[in-house]
Each structure stands twice: as structure tokens, then as C-alpha cells.
Amino acid sequence: xxxxxxxxxxxxxxxxxxxxxxxxxxxxxxxxxxxxxxxxxxxxxxxxxxxxxxxxxxxxxxxxxxxxxxxxxxxxxxxxxxxxxxxxxxxxxxxxxxxxxxxxxxxxxxxxxxxxxxxxxxxxxxxxxxxxxxxxxxxxxxxxxxxxxxxxxxxxxxxxxxxxxxxxxxxxxxxxxxxxxxxxxxxxxxxxxxxxxxxxxxxxxxxxxxxxxxxxxxxxxxxxxxxxxxxxxxxxxxxxxxxxxxxxxxxxxxxxxxxxxxxxxxxxxxxxxxxxxxxxxxxxxxxxxxxxxxxxxxxxxxxxxxxxxxxxxxxxxxxxxxxxxxxxxxxxxxxxxxxxxxxxxxxxxxxxxxxxxxxxxxxxxxxxxxxxxxxxxxxxxxxxxxxxxxxxxxxxxxxxxxxxxxxxxxxxxxxxxxxxxxxxxxxxxxxxxxxxxxxxxxxxxxxxxxxxxxxxxxxxxxxxxxxxxxxxxxxxxxxxxxxxxxxxxxxxxxxxxxxxxxxxxxxxxxxxxxxxxxxxxxxxxxxxxxxxxxxxxxxxxxxxxxxxxxxxxxxxxxxxxxxxxxxxxxxxxxxxxxxxxxxxxxxxxxxxxxxxxxxxxxxxxxxxxxx
DNA sequence: GTTAGGG
DNA sequence: CCCTAAC
Numbered sequence: 001x002x003x004x005x006x007x008x009x010x011x012x013x014x015x016x017x018x019x020x021x022x023x024x025x026x027x028x029x030x031x032x033x034x035x036x037x038x039x040x041x042x043x044x045x046x047x048x049x050x051x052x053x054x055x056x057x058x059x060x061x062x063x064x065x066x067x068x069x070x071x072x073x074x075x076x077x078x079x080x081x082x083x084x085x086x087x088x089x090x091x092x093x094x095x096x097x098x099x100x101x102x103x104x105x106x107x108x109x110x111x112x113x114x115x116x117x118x119x120x121x122x123x124x125x126x127x128x129x130x131x132x133x134x135x136x137x138x139x140x141x142x143x144x145x146x147x148x149x150x151x152x153x154x155x156x157x158x159x160x161x162x163x164x165x166x167x168x169x170x171x172x173x174x175x176x177x178x179x180x181x182x183x184x185x186x187x188x189x190x191x192x193x194x195x196x197x198x199x200x201x202x203x204x205x206x207x208x209x210x211x212x213x214x215x216x217x218x219x220x221x222x223x224x225x226x227x228x229x230x231x232x233x234x235x236x237x238x239x240x241x242x243x244x245x246x247x248x249x250x251x252x253x254x255x256x257x258x259x260x261x262x263x264x265x266x267x268x269x270x271x272x273x274x275x276x277x278x279x280x281x282x283x284x285x286x287x288x289x290x291x292x293x294x295x296x297x298x299x300x301x302x303x304x305x306x307x308x309x310x311x312x313x314x315x316x317x318x319x320x321x322x323x324x325x326x327x328x329x330x331x332x333x334x335x336x337x338x339x340x341x342x343x344x345x346x347x348x349x350x351x352x353x354x355x356x357x358x359x360x361x362x363x364x365x366x367x368x369x370x371x372x373x374x375x376x377x378x379x380x381x382x383x384x385x386x387x388x389x390x391x392x393x394x395x396x397x398x399x400x401x402x403x404x405x406x407x408x409x410x411x412x413x414x415x416x417x418x419x420x421x422x423x424x425x426x427x428x429x430x431x432x433x434x435x436x437x438x439x440x441x442x443x444x445x446x447x448x449x450x451x452x453x454x455x456x457x458x459x460x461x462x463x464x465x466x467x468x469x470x471x472x473x474x475x476x477x478x479x480x481x482x483x484x485x486x487x488x489x490x491x492x493x494x495x496x497x498x499x500x501x502x503x504x505x506x507x508x509x510x511x512x513x514x515x516x517x518x519x520x521x522x523x524x525x526x527x528x529x530x531x532x533x534x535x536x537x538x539x540x541x542x543x544x545x546x547x548x549x550x551x552x553x554x555x556x557x558x559x560x561x562x563x564x565x566x567x568x569x570x571x572x573x574x575x576x577x578x579x580x581x582x583x584x585x586x587x588x589x590x591x592x593x594x595x596x597x598x599x600x601x602x603x604x605x606x607x608x609x610x611x
Numbered sequence: 612g613t614t615a616g617g618g
Numbered sequence: 619c620c621c622t623a624a625c
Contacts, residue, residue: 504619530613549614550619618621 324395366394507542509551514571517548518555518578526552526586555579 340348365372365382372382509517520536529552533545558566559576 506619527614529615545613547619549616553616612625614625615623616621617623618619 322393363395504542508569511569511572511575513537513540513543514551514555514575517551518575518582521552521586522578522582525589526583552579556583559583 367382374382516536517532520532524531524535529545529549532548533543537543537545537548555571555576556579558571559579563570563573
């Protein structure tokens with residue numbers, strides 16, 4: 001099996017096949033110009049940054065709460081088969097040795113908590129000092145909940161990285177620790193149980209009302225090889241969700257059962273800043289750990305970027321008070337070789353997150369788990385006029401835009417649905433990735449779905465999806481908490497490309513582009529695609545010279561077949577004739593001649609003769 | 612990093 | 619558009 005790495009993040013690839021350039025390039029370079037998009041998140045981030053700056057001088061923030069703030073990166077093994085029917089203990093017994101708690105990192109962090117009060121968005125600065133990363137494993141956690149598929153390994157984040165290559169860690173949970181927590185954090189906080197959250201002994205197993213949660217450590221090749229799902233021998237997939245955590249309990253909304261964590265907006269803000277060239281994460285406050293397998297590793301995040309735990313305060317009059325406790329990073333798929341270092345893993349996750357956020361994020365509103373798509377309705381009309389309902393209010397950070405959208409996509413998916421013959425309501429629940437981009441493009445309204453670029457999944461969807469088929473974790477944006485969508489998702493279908501390396505959105509060449517291409521090739525020939533790119537498509541960042549080469553290839557083919565056989569947007573015959581002429585000419589003259597003008601002139605003559 | 616060609 | 623090989 002060929003191991004494929006999806007990111008180029010400075011791994012040491014020596015000895016292993018290199019990842020395709022096209023893939024490695026993806027994360028970092030294909031979003032250069034996407035930051036111009038002003039999204040709600042931008043506003044939020046800007047506000048956060050502003051307030052952060054202002055508060056840096058006068059740090060009078062609420063320290064009390066801050067110590068309970070921490071960011072947790074959860075990684076969950078997607079292959080529940082690994083754990084099913086296997087006592088956790090047996091897997092754990094010989095695995096306590098990776099523990100390498102490293103309280104050396106004294107990085108001080110500042111988290112921002114966002115709350116909206118009386119229509120004014122207030123950012124409370126809540127410094128979190130000493131966000132340690134101790135990538136060590138705590139003692140094996142022997143407890144195991146009912147849902148073994150949820151078994152995960154908690155790993156303290158830190159500098160300690162050695163030994164992981166050999167560890168054979170099955171599943172992990174990353175946790176960003178708050179200052180007051182020396183121990184492992186569970187990724188879920190029992191309702192209202194901060195004490196339990198802090199209690200190490202209770203960390204072993206979360207047993208929520210909603211779900212039992214087993215966390216444990218698992219090491220050794222035995223685990224790796226014995227229980228590896230047969231479907232993906234060479235890979236490990238780990239569900240990972242990044243979320244912020246807060247010690248105190250918040251909403252009991254069923255919608256956010258696994259996300260009752262407090263927010264650290266700063267984290268998002270900082271990620272966002274990365275997109276602008278500033279990389280505060282270089283200081284590594286992100287805590288990630290990896291799961292290692294014999295060949296590769298896939299880290300994914302849990303579903304949709306759903307803001308969790310919206311709390312509210314008693315309201316008076318018309319106003320609505322709410323606070324956003326946390327945001328979650330959308331689905332992330334990462335593959336790294338097990339020979340990669342932890343540091344490179346960090347970079348990988350960093351790049352993935354950056355790429356994700358860099359494409360822009362939109363805010364979605366959920367009411368009782370249902371996505372509210374009509375932006376025109378008032379809150380009261382949406383049913384958000386009372387406090388009780390506010391408990392069911394949620395937000396999602398949705399995949400935003402891609403670069404240079406042809407048309408601005410509406411913030412809701414109604415538009416997409418309308419193009420389909422089926423009912424909008426139904427289609428609104430269809431994972432966008434299942435709506436082929438080709439269809440949308442060829443349907444005449446050339447709107448590129450932004451959402452197909454960066455999918456997300458809701459917690460429930462992600463979790464439920466992985467159960468019937470580990471490999472079914474398609475990168476499909478499924479509206480959060482709309483279980484109906486599950487019936488549509490082909491669970492048995494094995495998506496070819498998940499992870500980050502999604503296929504680029506198809507961007508048919510326009511006639512003008514074809515004309516420019518033909519013109520350039522007429523002068524430069526067919527062996528200088530880089531020059532063609534620089535000459536005529538230098539400003540089209542989405543057109544690589546490989547694209548141009550490929551397009552020329554198809555143009556030649558198109559020009560060679562009968563018009564009846566051609567598909568897609570018709571290319572003027574005049575251009576096709578020029579294509580054939582240039583192709584003929586350069587096939588004979590190669591690229592050796594530098595006398596471009598002369599060559600071009602000769603070509604014109606010859607093409608004239610042939611025509 | 613580019614180019615060429617198959618998929 | 620992706621992937622790989624070759625340079």
C-alpha cells in the first residue's frame with residue numbers, strides 16, 4: 001500500500017516516497033488571496049484582536065475564570081473496530097511508558113471569551129497562563145464506558161515527543177491545558193461538574209448523560225496490528241476536534257452534548273492571524289498529539305465548527321443576551337507518516353487549521369439543532385425570544401469561501417438547493433459534496449460551491465458516520481444535527497479523497513482564457529508551460545502551468561474530434577483551428593528554437609498553408 | 612521546480 | 619484535475 005502524505009510540513013520524508021507536489025502545495029499556497037473576504041468571523045476576530053490589544057496594557061481581566069480555560073484538542077479514533085469488544089485494560093497494560101509529562105513550557109496564553117450583551121459584543125480577556133504542553137501520556141486509564149468506539153487516548157501536550165514513533169498509539173486526545181491543570185483533561189465535561197473535571201481519578205472515564213465516554217491509552221504494536229480495521233491497513237484515522245474548554249458547565253442543550261466547553265476565542269483569532277502572515281502558533285500553544293501506525297496517520301477533527309454551549313442570561317425586553325462559549329474547528333483530515341516528528345505533526349495540524357480558516361468562515365445559526373437559513377427573520381421569529389430557547393441556540397463556523405469566487409455564494413445553501421429539482425428542504429440536507437460540482441457548474445449558473453472545499457461535520461454526524469463504516473467519513477458538509485442527512489450519506493461509499501487534499505474545484509477555462517492560452521502557445525510553443533503561465537496567466541493564481549498544459553492537451557483533443565463529440569462550453573472553432581495549427585507547428589519544430597517571432601511567423605505561414 | 616504523459 | 623516519472 002502506498003502511503004500518501006497530504007501535507008508538506010517539513011517532515012523528514014527521507015526514505016519514503018514524497019508526496020505529490022500538487023498535494024503538498026495545496027494547504028499553503030492555494031489560499032493566498034482568500035483573506036480579502038470579510039466574514040463575520042473576520043469581524044469577530046478583528047474585534048477580538050482589538051480588545052486584546054487594549055487589554056494588554058490593563059490586564060484587569062477575570063483571572064478567576066481564566067484558570068479554567070483551556071483548549072482541548074480531541075482526537076478520536078475513527079475505527080471503532082479497533083476497540084470494539086476489546087477490553088481497554090488489556091490494551092493498556094503494557095503501555096504506561098510513554099508518559100513524559102513535560103511541564104517545561106511556560107507559554108502564557110490569553111484566551112478571550114466572547115459574550116454578547118445587549119447587542120454589544122464584549123470580549124472578556126481571560127489569561128491563561130502556563131498553557132503547558134505535555135505530550136506525555138498519563139497513566140493508563142482503565143475505565144471504559146459503554147461506547148468503546150469512543151475510546152480515546154488523552155495526551156498531555158508538551159515538548160516531549162520522543163518515543164511516539166515507536167509507541168503505536170492507537171488513539172489520542174490532544175488537550176490544551178489550562179494553567180491550573182497539570183493533568184490530563186477529558187474532552188468532555190460532565191454537566192456542571194468542574195470538580196469532576198479536575199479530578200484526575202474521574203478523568204478516566206466520562207460518563208455523561210448523553211454518552212459514556214472512555215478514554216484510555218493504548219500502545220504497542222499489538223494493538224496496532226491486531227485490531228486494525230481491514231479497510232485501511234496502512235492508515236490510522238483519528239477523529240480530532242479542537243475545542244476550547246471551560247471548567248464550568250454550561251448549556252445542557254442536547255445539541256451540544258459533547259461540546260460543553262468554554263471558549264477561547266483567542267485561539268481562533270490567532271489562527272486567523274496566521275492567514276495574514278503572522279504565526280503566533282510558532283510558539284506552540286497548540287497541543288497536538290498524534291497517533292502512530294505502521295504506515296500513516298490520519299487525524300481528523302470532529303465535525304462542524306459548531307459553537308458550543310451558548311449560555312444566556314435572563315432577558316428583559318427585546319434584547320437577547322448570549323455568550324458563545326467556544327468554537328470548534330471543522331473537520332480536519334491529516335495524514336502524516338509515522339516517521340514524522342511530533343514537531344512536524346504540529347506544523348501539519350497548524351497548516352491544516354490555517355488552511356481551513358484561511359478560506360474564510362461563515363457563521364451559521366442553529367436553533368434546536370436546525371440550521372436557520374433565513375437571515376431575514378428576526379430572532380423572535382426564529383424562536384429565540386425566550387431564555388429557554390436560547391439554550392438551543394448554537395452557532396457554527398462554516399467553511400467559507402474559496403479564492404476569487406465567480407459569484408458570491410449566498411450564506412445559506414438555499415440557492416444551491418433551488419437549482420435542483422428536488423425540494424429545497426431535502427437538498428439542504430444533502431451533503432454538498434454529493435452534489436457534484438460539475439453538475440452545478442454545467443447547469444449554467446457557474447457558481448462554485450465554496451462549501452465543497454472545506455467541509456464540516458457535526459459532532460453527531462461525524463460520530464454516527466464512523467460507526468457503520470470507518471471509511472465512510474467522507475468529507476461532506478452535513479448540516480449539524482440533522483440526522484436525516486445520514487440517510488442520504490452513502491456510508492459504504494469509500495471516498496477516494498478525503499483528508500485535506502480535496503480535489504480542486506473544477507474551473508472550466510473561459511473562452512478568453514483559451515484565447516490567451518492559444519496565443520501564448522503560438523508564440524512560446526508547447527514545451528514552455530511555465531513561460532506560458534508567466535506570460536498570460538501570471539495573475540491567475542488558480543491556473544498552474546500544469547493546468548495550462550493540461551488544458552492545451554484537451555484543446556488539441558477537442559480540436560481533433562468532431563464538434564458533435566465535444567462537450568462542455570463550446571470553444572470557438574477559430575480558436576480550435578489555431579490550436580491545431582500551433583500544435584502541428586510545434587510538434588515539428590519543437591521548442592529548440594529561441595527565435596520566437598520567427599517561429600511564430602513560420603507557424604502562421606504553415607498554418608495558413610494547411611488551412 | 613519543470614516538463615511530459617498517463618489516469 | 620491528479621499523479622508520477624524524469625530531468
